[in-house]
Amino acid sequence: MAEVRFGKAVNLALADALEQDPAVFLFGEDIATAGGPFGATRGLYEQFGDRVRDTPISEAALANAAVGAALSGLKPVLEIMFMDFMTLTMDALVNQAAKARYMFGGQASVPMVVRTPHGGGISAGPQHSQCLEAWFAHVPGLKVVCPSNPADAYGLLRSAIADPDPVIFVENKALYAMKGELPEPREIIPLGKARLVRTGKDATVVCYGAAVHTVEKAASQLAEQGLEIEVLDLRSIQPWDEAAVLASLMRTHRLLIVHEAVEAFGVGAEIAARIGDIGFDELDAPILRVAAPFVPVPFAPSLEKAYQPDAAAVMAAVHKLCA
Incomplete structure (x- = not known):
């Protein structure tokens, strides 16, 4: 390596x-x-x-x-x-x-x-x-x-x-x-295949890009509180790995989607709609999303920090899912 x-x-x-x-x-x-x-x-x-x-x-x-x-x-x-x-x-x-x-x-x-x-x-x-x-x-x-x-x-x-x-x-x-x-030799990764970042039993969290690291930070803190989330990195958004998300949901029975993009009409909305269709019987709670609010990205560092989804927002959503 x-x-x-x-x-x-x-x-x-x-x-x-x-x-x-x-x-x-x-x-x-x-x-x-x-x-x-x-x-x-x-x-x-x-x-x-x-x-x-x-x-x-x-x-x-x-x-x-x-x-x-x-x-x-x-x-x-x-x-x-x-x-x-x-x-x-x-x-x-x-x-x-x-x-x-x-x-x-x-x-x-x-x-x-x-x-x-x-x-x-x-x-x-x-x-x-x-x-x-x-x-x-x-x-x-x-x-x-x-x-x-x-x-x-x-x-x-x-x-x-x-x-x-x-x-x-x-x-x-x-x-x-x-x-x-x-890795050496360097590996070529096929498009459309998600990566299982962390296994867990209490909820599945689907994410991609920089949001993966936000979710990993939340996962570590949640583990200290007795909650183990399964983290799935989509890697490809189109096509997305529907089978991997469904398989994870069958293990945890709760689903949260996290992304930095605006929540409205976003990637999370599509995943939630699709899984609500094909995975409804596996759900023990409503599907939740954590994403940016429906406003332009602010200039000020303090406002930008408040705008971007953080680990605290992910943790709050997981607690709501598991309540």
């Missing part, structure tokens, strides 16, 4: 993909000489030259270029500097990339990846901190991934780049500096 930071794991995945497949290339704003806004592409321009390209500030143009390149047989990996700016890519991703396989009767695919950071924690305010993954998970033809640790960041990104269809790869800004183990 090697210990690396989350951002370095992303960097290694990109480097290995570039090394092993000449069709792969990277482009985005400030990703070449500057190494990206969070350093995830640092050193790749020096190693791979023009296959790592800086671009003008035009997310719509970049996304359309990526679709065209993918349809032409290349495997573009596009970086959008903040997930908030994915709003400018919507036509290319939703109407073109997601629909191409269907529109061409299965004769064409769009093997492209869009890497983008989401989440708060750096007081970047309402236009640079949003978690918009539920938008893309709603679109047939798009896959959405959100890793929580360096090993998953590496393994899932390698799978995303190899996938024949467009993948939105979401990286939480608060995780870039986090250290974790990366």
Whole structure:
């Protein structure tokens, strides 16, 4: 095992993909000489030259270029500097990339990846901190991934780049500096498979991205109080591992979903609705959610801290579930 930071794991995945497949290339704003806004592409321009390209500030143009390149047989990996700016890519991703396989009767695919950071924690305010993954998970033809640790960041990104269809790869800004183990040889992780983080008997908590660490902190404190929660890291949001969630519910009979994104119309709402349908007989309590309130992300550090779901909110929800 090697210990690396989350951002370095992303960097290694990109480097290995570039090394092993000449069709792969990277482009985005400030990703070449500057190494990206969070350093995830640092050193790749020096190693791979023009296959790592800086671009003008035009997310719509970049996304359309990526679709065209993918349809032409290349495997573009596009970086959008903040997930908030994915709003400018919507036509290319939703109407073109997601629909191409269907529109061409299965004769064409769009093997492209869009890497983008989401989440708060750096007081970047309402236009640079949003978690918009539920938008893309709603679109047939798009896959959405959100890793929580360096090993998953590496393994899932390698799978995303190899996938024949467009993948939105979401990286939480608060995780870039986090250290974790990366196995040697480095493992490629299939999309759509959840990770069992912690076993428990009293409740299942489903989460993804940075929320996994919030839930782990809550789990440790709950254990001291005699409550053992089972923690399931989704890793892939679309497709999500329905079977793993249902299997865990059959062991605990209570379900809580936690994510940093706004609660209303979110990933948690979809999981709750689906499990309420196929897992109703296993439920001993109503399904609960812990997520952000329906307001823009605040600038002020104190308000941002209050806005983001924390371990105390998770613990309170688990106590309510188990009452």
